Structures are given as structure tokens and as C-alpha cells.
Amino acid sequence: MDQGGPRARRPVRVDDLGDLLPAARSLWGYVWAGPNSLVGLVGALTTRTRPVRWRGVLLFEDADSGLARFLRWRGFTAITLGHVIVANRPLSDGLLAHELEHVAQAERWGPLYYPAYLLGSVRGYRRNPFERAARRTATVIQTALEERSRGRRD
Numbered sequence: 001m002d003q004g005g006p007r008a009r010r011p012v013r014v015d016d017l018g019d020l021l022p023a024a025r026s027l028w029g030y031v032w033a034g035p036n037s038l039v040g041l042v043g044a045l046t047t048r049t050r051p052v053r054w055r056g057v058l059l060f061e062d063a064d065s066g067l068a069r070f071l072r073w074r075g076f077t078a079i080t081l082g083h084v085i086v087a088n089r090p091l092s093d094g095l096l097a098h099e100l101e102h103v104a105q106a107e108r109w110g111p112l113y114y115p116a117y118l119l120g121s122v123r124g125y126r127r128n129p130f131e132r133a134a135r136r137t138a139t140v141i142q143t144a145l146e147e148r149s150r151g152r153r154d
Helices: 027-032 034-045 067-074 093-120 129-153
Strands: 052-054 057-060 078-081 084-087
Touching: 027 034, 027 093, 034 057, 034 078, 034 084, 034 093, 067 078, 067 084, 078 093, 084 093, 093 129
Parallel strands: 057 084
Antiparallel strands: 052 057, 078 084
16 A cells, blocks of 8 residues: 555655755746747657756756766756756765756747857857856855854854
8 A cells, every 4th residue: 555645656856955946937938938948848758767856957867878978978967958967876965056057047038049159169168158157056056055064063
């Protein structure tokens, strides 16, 4: 006899991000970034990993086949495509913050995000303005998490 019902089996992703990042996304963001998310869903399905709904996105974490294998082969840990994040290992809160910044970018740029991202990569991945913004966000969040941690120990 199943005592927990269908919700009891749903995987959960726990983080320490608290109110530092949004827990939900706007309806308009889902609509505007919808084409990007469809591309992400197609890629994520190749991982054969069960997603977790987390902070308004589908998170395919610790995957080892399909798109996740390709990422590992190319030397990357994760990719965000619209409201879909695919990762080939468990992600730290800092890297999750980085990927959520890409979600916000996809919501702002909508279907123009992929061409804009590719154009931004002409001078190299590290100089891409979308990546630089995501790294800044991750640094700010990581610093805030460390300050919170220090505050709890004091």
C-alpha cells in the first residue's frame, strides 16, 4: 500500500540559496523563452534522467548520457537552454546561481537569446557578456552564502 501518494515519489532539490534568487518565474518569461525551453527539453530528454522542478526550471542534474555526456566531452559541467538546465554532476549553489542567471537572460532575450549568445561568443567564451554576467551573479551569491555561513558560526 502506497502511503505517500504520487507526490511522495517526486524528487526534490534542496539548496541554501533562500531568498537570494527567485523561487519562481514569471508567466511572460515562460512564454517569451518558450522556444528556447523546447530546444532544452529535446536535449535534456537525451540524458534519460528524471528532472526535478526547481526554482521554476526543469533541472536534469547528475546525468551521464546524451547531452550531459557531450558537455563532459567538451569540458563543461552544465548548460541552460531556456527553462531547462542539464548538468553532468551535482551542482554547487554557486553554479546553480550561474545557471539561473542564464535562465533570466533567456527570459529577457526570448528567441533572440541563442543568436545573441553566439554573437557574444565571437571573441571567446570567457569574454562572452552573457557568461561574464552569469559569473558576476554567481560570485555575488557565493559571497552572500559565505557571509551567512560566517554569521551562523559567530
